[in-house]
Amino acid sequence: MHVTHAESNASTEEGQHNIFIHPTLSAYYQNLTPFIALSMFVGSLLVLLNIAIFSHTVSKIRNSCDPCTRVASIIMCSLYPIICGAAFTTIMLPKGWLVCHTVMHICFTIGAVVFRQLCFRYVGSELTYAKENDGAAVAISTPPCCCCCLCLPALMPSKTKLALLRYMVWQMPIVQGCIMLVLNLIYYREKDLYHSVNMYFIPFLVSSILIGIWALNIVVRMVNSIHSEYGLMKKMFCLQLILLLCKLQYMLLDTQLNHIELGGYYPINHTIYKQTIINLLILVEMVLVSLLVQNAYKSPPV
Numbered sequence: 565m566h567v568t569h570a571e572s573n574a575s576t577e578e579g580q581h582n583i584f585i586h587p588t589l590s591a592y593y594q595n596l597t598p599f600i601a602l603s604m605f606v607g608s609l610l611v612l613l614n615i616a617i618f619s620h621t622v623s624k625i626r627n628s629c630d631p632c633t634r635v636a637s638i639i640m641c642s643l644y645p646i647i648c649g650a651a652f653t654t655i656m657l658p659k660g661w662l663v664c665h666t667v668m669h670i671c672f673t674i675g676a677v678v679f680r681q682l683c684f685r686y687v688g689s690e691l692t693y694a695k696e697n698d699g700a701a702v703a704i705s706t707p708p709c710c711c712c713c714l715c716l717p718a719l720m721p722s723k724t725k726l727a728l729l730r731y732m733v734w735q736m737p738i739v740q741g742c743i744m745l746v747l748n749l750i751y752y753r754e755k756d757l758y759h760s761v762n763m764y765f766i767p768f769l770v771s772s773i774l775i776g777i778w779a780l781n782i783v784v785r786m787v788n789s790i791h792s793e794y795g796l797m798k799k800m801f802c803l804q805l806i807l808l809l810c811k812l813q814y815m816l817l818d819t820q821l822n823h824i825e826l827g828g829y830y831p832i833n834h835t836i837y838k839q840t841i842i843n844l845l846i847l848v849e850m851v852l853v854s855l856l857v858q859n860a861y862k863s864p865p866v
Contacts, residue, residue, distance in 0.1 A: 586659045587831030595831050600655075603840045607652045610847040614648040617854040624862035636682040637861050640799070643671045644854045647810060651843040651850070658836055662751050666744040668810040668846075673737040675803050676780050680733045683787045686794045690726045693787060702786045704778075721786065732779035739772040773807070798860045802853060809849050817842050 587595075621641050629637050650664040650671075657664075687693045702721060743765050751758040781800070788796045818838065826837035 582830035583827070583834035585830055585833065586661075586835060587833070589657065589659070591831040592658060592836070597827075597832050600832060600836065600840060603655055603844050607655050607844060607847050610851055611645070611648050611652045614645045614847075614851050614854050617851065617858060618642065618645045621854075621858040621862055624858070628862065633682060633685045636678050636685060639678050640675060640682065640803070641854075641857055641861055643675045643803075643806065644850050644857060647671055647806065648847055648850045651846040654843045655840050658839055661839055662748055665810075665814070666748060668806070668814075669744055670737065670741055672803070672806040672810070673740045673776070675806065676733055676736055676776055679799065679803055680730065680780055680783050682799075683783050683796060686796075687787055687791055690723070693790075694721050694723070694726070696790055702782065702789070704782050729779045729783055733776050733783070736772055736776035740769065743769055743772075777804070777807075795860055798856075802857045802860055805849075805853050805856075809853070810846060814842060814846070817845070 618641055622638055625634060625637050625641070647668050650667040654661045654664040684690050684693060687696060747758065747762060747765060750761065784796045784800045787794070821838045821841065822834075826834045826841075
């Protein structure tokens, strides 16, 4: 049968468009490639390894940590196997990528709130810290706002200012959760609308995260200045790795891999290969980060 030039172009454009479409679940599993099947197997092993590391860390925490910090420490360590589970779920259910990405995103914001509480539980409470600090000023020129805050005076800890720092951290899960909920509703109801409006939400997401991280960094430095034996900087670094690896790295790789031809056409297309590569990398990284977390939390303060 003779195919016209116009029909050939239309077919090519449709094929190119299909590389960005998520397949149905039945089409996905009926057309698995060796790479995707191997990724599923490796991903399941990495999830089990992360759970094993978490279980070992929890046993150490239960034996060495003070009861008032034990639950918060376990919650902080549990973020990493949860993220592993979300990354593995994305490989198993590609269409659910935004829900899984949201879980990773919210894990960081909840972790920030719990970690702020943990910082003050190490010293007893905010009131106890204020007494121990004895009115010493605390520099607020900390990342990520260290450059734009050089002209601001040092912070004199008080009940009002500590409360302000608390609200700055607490706004993250509320603001981020509401925005990600709206984005999920738009994406799964009207995908074209999602691609049109998602860029308008980025300034609000970024501003909320910057404010929250800035406040949390100030809190960590406040407590660390009088109690460095708790290793708060190392624990803060472990928490920030969630944001760096699951958000910034995710966005960077998602953009860069679009310049490389991966997979074929529908159903096991470019998007499937791209998502699998990114989430497999996150699974490996979360195992390594879990080992770092284990080192940070398993030992009692010296």
